[in-house]
Amino acid sequence: MKTIKKIVRIFSRIILGLLILIFIGFLILTGSSWKRHFITYPRFEKQRADLWKKYKKPSKVIPLKEYKGILHAHTYWSHDSRGIIEEILPAAKHAKLDFLFFSDHPHGKLDSFPRSYHGIYDGILIEPGTESSDGCMVCPMDSVVLDWSKGQDSIIKEVVDMGGLALYVHTEKPHNWDNPDYHAMEIYNIHTDMLDGEKLAPLIINFTVNGKKFRHWCFRELYDEQTEILANWDSLNKKRKIVGMAAVDAHNNQNIRARYLDDRRVEWVGPNAETISVKKPGIFEKLLFGKPDAAGWVFKFDVDTYFASFNYVNTHIFSDTLTNKALKNHLVNGNAFIAFENLANATGFQFYSTDSDNHISGILGDSVQNSSVSALHAASPFPVEFKLIRDGKVIDKVENVYNYEYNIHSEPGNYRIVASLMLDKKWTTWVQTNPIYVFEETNK
């Protein structure tokens, strides 16, 4: 009896020891995420709420409407997404978007347009586009079949000649930067930001702990200043106008989901929208599954929801109307800025120049003669740090103001604004505008 008791005692000590070890391991693995859950993120929430109370609508100077939306996102048409309009549209509405330019991966070499979703859906403009495997995105905006075997440069030329849009995406990778035809490049892409040293395991643990309540802060953990890409953009702009835009590269595909097929079997879908298994539902499934959502999913553990992507970073375009051609024309002209919307809604932000009579002489993206630019102005709905950048160098900085003015003394150059919000005692990048191109009058 004594021996049995002894063995039981030893065993229970071993089990207790193991449990303690597991618990310590769990704390080590998830400790920083719990700290974020109970301390850091609630503090951020409070700071953001306090910031939002400081909203002051800037008086509208730029004589165009402002539309915000998404360039570079994927739907079911791409092999690595299952996104359908029933889940895309509510997310876009929730994020208050006006437009979505999709960049679905092509099926084979021949690529027909229009296809998939296109048109106005409940007030939101949707334009189909293609993302090629070698880093460009095109929206032909016409009925056409593109033959990708012609090569990227030819396709870009063809699309631009027919009045479409051509963008360089994933700009961390090599591109033919001297191509004379492309209009714009990503100056921020969530996917690019993911690649620059982020470790996947801590991100997943943090999403598991905080994804439900603080998904926007989990997403913000990804953010790094895209120094090299911005430097490249500035240097390219010395040669010709290359517009900067933001990409969310939304796929809604980093998740584990399940749904019933028509034959009542269950399809489990994992990361990158790949099927894990198709099987008859067992007791496990029956216990786990809830009511189907709008897209038919009865179970989901998701990270990159459409809303989280759509609300992360937007491109704002100043345009006369909400049509695909008007948005394209104004984007190509550079009448656009990007904003990290999950920090604060940037609608109302403006950057423009005035002449010596204090009349508006240009807006972001415009090329203006230096004789017509007496001062540059920026206006923000929240108090920010304004940084003025000329040809890639910070030349002025003012903190904690809603309005900014700078006398350029007729100095030519490409002037752009970076506006940052105060978060946790640090100025955090919020808005990046396209430049105003001030050029020297030569016909004197």
Ligand SMILES: [Zn+2]
């Ligand atoms: Zn993409």
